[in-house]
Amino acid sequence: MKQVNVGICGLGTVGAGTFNVIQRNLDEIARRAGRSVKITHIGARRDNPACDTSQVKVSRDIFDVVKDPDVHIIVETIGGTTVAKDLVLTAIENGKDVVTANKALIAVHGNEIFAAAEAKGVVVAYEASVAGGIPIIKAIREGLVANQIESLAGIINGTGNFILSEMSEKGRAFEDVLKEAQELGYAEADPTFDVEGIDAAHKLAILAANAFGVSLQFDKVYTEGITKITREDVQFAEELGYNIKHLGIARRTDEGLEMRVHPTLIPNKRLLANVDGVLNAVLVIGDAVGPTMYHGAGAGAEATASAVIADIVDIARDIDSPGLVPHLGFSTVTKDLPVLAPDDFTTSYYLHISVKDEVGQMARIADTLSKHGINMEAIIQKEAPDDAELVPLVLLTQPVKERQMNSAIAAIEALASVPEKVVRIRVERLDS
């Protein structure tokens, strides 16, 4: 059985997980791969007590690994985008295939990296960069290859989903749950990447590129976090039969491609609405297969390692035939599909309008929406609490262009009876 040598650069959580899973399941992986996958070289500034590396060559300089002539496949698990980019480009230059779990690296520098890899005839694979252990890149790239992908929608940030799940299930406030998530290690001390949606936007750019054959365009992903979601809106959504989830959505329309990350009301009957806690799930709709959904752990040492090793084995299986696996990297054949600006998005809306408790206000707002061509689907109007000057008016609209909604909201906010900003959250019914 042919032996394929793997070098791991970075022995943090994912690097250590990859090392340990390969060592533990060596025989099973060989049986299933038809190859003996062996870790022969590790680059790490310091040892990781979780790994017994006594049988492996260890270098303190990770660049020693990518220059090692005995190593076939490089695993990049150092994270970040500066040194990691240098490392991956050097590995490619040295004719190595590369596997990475680094979503920021691929989302931001992927086009340059894939071009370098194609020029050199090597592969850069990145299954672990999106949705942890769920084989979602493989599903889109290979499993659904027959399809024109129509849209995808994913819960692709576990931290954000944990926070929204807790707010929904236990009626807790955002700040309160965020603090717990930090204590549990789900959220970083600086939670910006998670709660502002940047991490999800990285992943969405990668998913969209795979699904729609466009280049990576992270800078064109409309990104909105979950920091402004209140308990009140979570509760109103529930009264309407919806859960609020932080989704990454990519959708092909006649005019172009929508790429957007934002809090979204989805009907609570949908499976995606019932994906709770730190789990991830991605719904992909193809013209032939219809809707399919993929669900599992979006993070964690061994779950992510599972995806890293899947890429290693895919490359190892075809290692004798370089160039046969362009699908593992990224095709340079990209389609000319324009990415739409937010004004051109089409979605339904949840609007929460605080209105002065006076006769005729409801009719005035309905009239304003109607004049902007916006139809309502559901309304909740609560009685004013004692002494309250403002009453909440909550409604769902039919799908409209975002441009229309912006004008309508400007007009509503101009009404004397609406002294506060209108809360708006997009709605996806996910029924097609």
Added chain:
Amino acid sequence: MKQVNVGICGLGTVGAGTFNVIQRNLDEIARRAGRSVKITHIGARRDNPACDTSQVKVSRDIFDVVKDPDVHIIVETIGGTTVAKDLVLTAIENGKDVVTANKALIAVHGNEIFAAAEAKGVVVAYEASVAGGIPIIKAIREGLVANQIESLAGIINGTGNFILSEMSEKGRAFEDVLKEAQELGYAEADPTFDVEGIDAAHKLAILAANAFGVSLQFDKVYTEGITKITREDVQFAEELGYNIKHLGIARRTDEGLEMRVHPTLIPNKRLLANVDGVLNAVLVIGDAVGPTMYHGAGAGAEATASAVIADIVDIARDIDSPGLVPHLGFSTVTKDLPVLAPDDFTTSYYLHISVKDEVGQMARIADTLSKHGINMEAIIQKEAPDDAELVPLVLLTQPVKERQMNSAIAAIEALASVPEKVVRIRVERLDS
């Protein structure tokens, strides 16, 4: 771009779907495959008005297709196991790669077919044979290649799931829903394969072989249908917080492999419990990745075609390097993992015991279970309806060996106060 020629044998539902999806998405498939996939020859006893085959060579004798020297890949969509087996073996003999959607063929004759394919250095792929368009074979074979698979559990028969969903949601009786399923075309005039679990057992044998590296052992799958599920038991299950689903389960234990198809109570919080109607879903638990779930259409012309074409493209990508894709077919390296007899299964149970309404009966039954080492987890005891001689006693047990449960039930049925057969349904909590 290299052209790969495909011959389709059988132009029924799946064959026609495959033809139409390839014709419609020709450019997209070529872009994603890096190959031009062209249907050059169709074998069908008669034309199918759904397909415009005017540009394609058509033979009335399907064996003309597998002997055509210009055809690289054969799609077998004639169904059945007699002619289909001949056809596939002839195709292999002629050096063709084969793609099939035929679960009965693979489950029953797969070992022989794969051996012939390995001997000849060709591939037999069968993604479409399980769970329609869901890329579940690829997920297990490649996406989760790093894992020791611990267990899998799937809703893999849409007809059965439709019937149970309707019984649960609308309180309808089995016979009533079956009749509707037949009218809707979900169930055959002879529904035996679906409602007795044979179809699910075919698929489970295929999933288990992939997940656990054993040979196909359809004849060792314990198979129980849904014909004895009553509205009453569906309702009692709901009171206990469970839904009844017809699952195919394969699980590795220290003693061997469980392969079983039967109605199963699962907690209604689990995603799998909320997969309704004709949809399919498979939960796969790996030692590294943890639980992952795959969900989508388990049948239908184009959904199944999506899986057939994924196999075609996998083969087409590697067509220049025969022998590089043993993973597409079936490795002859099988593990020596014994398949357990039902007596050795370990599961929890739902028991529904009709007891004479006399003092002390409940205690006697509890005592009998306890003497057999069986612990109870939950109990419902209803008051007797007026004049009723028997009252229903419903309980859930902790996991036990089936052998133990058989003895316990025999002892309970021997009690004078229990004049009727005990209803037993297995329970899986799916929490690990």
